[in-house]
Amino acid sequence: AKTLRLILGDQLNHHHSWFNKKDNEVTYIIMEVMQEQQYVKHHIQKIIGFFMAMRNFAEELRNEGHQIIYFRLDDEDNQQNFKENLKNLIEKLSIEKFEYQLPDEYRLDQQIKEICENLEIETQVFDTEHFYTSREDVKDFFKGKKQYLMESFYRDMRKKHHLLVDNKLEPFGDKWNFDHENRKKYDGKYPLKAPLLFKKDVSDIVKLLDDLKVDYFGNIKPKEFPYPTSRKEALKVLKYFCDELLPSFGRYEDAMLKEHHTLFHSCLSFSLNLKMISPKEVVDQVIDTWQANKKEIDIAQVEGFVRQVIGWREYMRGIYWDQMPAFASKNYLDNKTKLPSWFWDGKVKMNCLKYAINNSLDHAYAHHIQRLMVIGNFALLIGANPNEVDAWYLGVYADAVEWVQITNTRGMSQFADGGLIGSKPYVASANYINKMSNYCSGCKYDKNLRHGDKACPFNSLYWNFYIKHEDKLKKNARIGMVYRLLEKMDKSEIDTIVNQGNHYLSNLNSL
Ligand code: FAD
Known part of the structure; x- marks a missing residue:
């Protein structure tokens, strides 16, 4: 039967069994569509990385003798979404069977299933033959x-x-x-x-x-x-x-x-x-x-x-x-704070964040500890809305596809799942950042101070976080130590720290 096979932008697997033989009855479709540029705002290097890789993949398959249709974003007959492009192609080429590989993203999995339900031809789904494990x-x-x-x-x-x-x-x-x-x-x-x-x-x-x-x-x-x-x-x-x-x-x-x-x-x-x-x-x-x-x-x-x-x-x-789609709206700590504007322009004075955010903006990359213990740590300490945190992480990193982004961000980093992935929140004060980096030297803020004009915001925000979430976190055996330290702290010292933290929380854009 005349078959159309869809290849998504993150399915560029040369070794997939689909490509073991050339078949004149089979046409592959790869497309750049506006739909995928708009579900979240992406880093420009991420978009370009995907497009370049998709174009190269199409070219290589074509050179190997496969029949490829490639839609560029500015092609005239590109309808800018999967549904209409597929519908048109199926009609135009008199396709009798539609095949695709399991999308790794829930959103696309749903969408393509729905497209298939509305097609009048036979459809079949294949594994991507990439992971060690199956979805289940x-x-x-x-x-x-x-x-x-x-x-x-x-x-x-x-x-x-x-x-x-x-x-x-x-x-x-x-x-x-x-x-x-x-x-x-x-x-x-x-x-x-x-x-x-x-x-x-x-x-x-x-x-x-x-x-x-x-x-x-x-x-x-x-x-x-x-x-x-x-x-x-x-x-x-x-x-x-x-x-x-x-x-x-x-x-x-x-x-x-x-x-x-x-x-x-x-x-x-x-x-x-x-x-x-x-x-x-x-x-x-x-x-x-x-x-x-x-x-x-x-x-x-x-x-x-x-x-x-x-x-x-x-x-x-x-x-x-296992957890989608419910995972995407989890917010265990009920966090609502808006991310500061410098997440998008890098104009922040705290050295560690300046480096971690600007690395991300310059390279569409940051390594794990910058993502987890600097940026994610800060976002959690200020109680950032996990929807905003997800959107930022999903947009900024070239490697960000939802299955690995949201689990790391909302789960591991923001504790929005209430501890399914990590048994305690990944938060730390300036001490940790100083221990693992040279960011603190030359910083406007002093890593050793908890309050005062020069105090590193990580310190007061850290204690503020634990005080604010005592009802949810104190019972966690892995955190007991923090609350024992708080109990030993002077009441007036605690008040001063809380005031300092609240001052920073009211002035996030100018940190
Ligand atoms: P290396 O440090 O060299 O590690 C090797 C490989 O191991 C990586 O390429 C990656 O495939 C895998 N890996 C490492 N850590 C993880 C992890 N926690 N989860 C899954 N795979 C891992 N990774 C993404 O691929 N996409 C994301 O969108 C993403 N978002 C993240 C968001 C947050 C808040 C955090 C804390 C981590 C995130 N990670 C994400 C995981 C990890 O930070 C990146 O995979 C890693 O930084 C990529 O750089 P690398 O290839 O040099 O990794």
């Missing part, structure tokens, strides 16, 4: 549990896939987890490497977006677009990571530096999330590299990385499919 695996694994402990899922994954375990399924290095060795400030012992950048000229796409008045934010150097946008380039990023960065990955995983925004992180999330490379090939190559270089690379570096990919990444996806 995490849900099944934690059946009946109140809290979804990542670590137990992760250990099960290690055994199931025979990764970093011996024949008796015992972990290499005699430990499952080397997390406590991954908490070093950068001490200069291992030299930093520049991230691998591709520097492509994308001026024509910038012009296209401007001509069509696409509403975007963030910064870009149009002649030096840095992202990998083909499988070949994604593989180069992986090789660069294995050769140059893996030996220090775990050690400095939580460190932050003014002078370097990627440190030893892999920068693979964009390539992975668009499926230009698979988690399995990433993990296999990392483990092979370690096995060939055990003198230079110790297990803590490798285990830390494998945990992120087979643990956190698969776990978050499973939580997403």
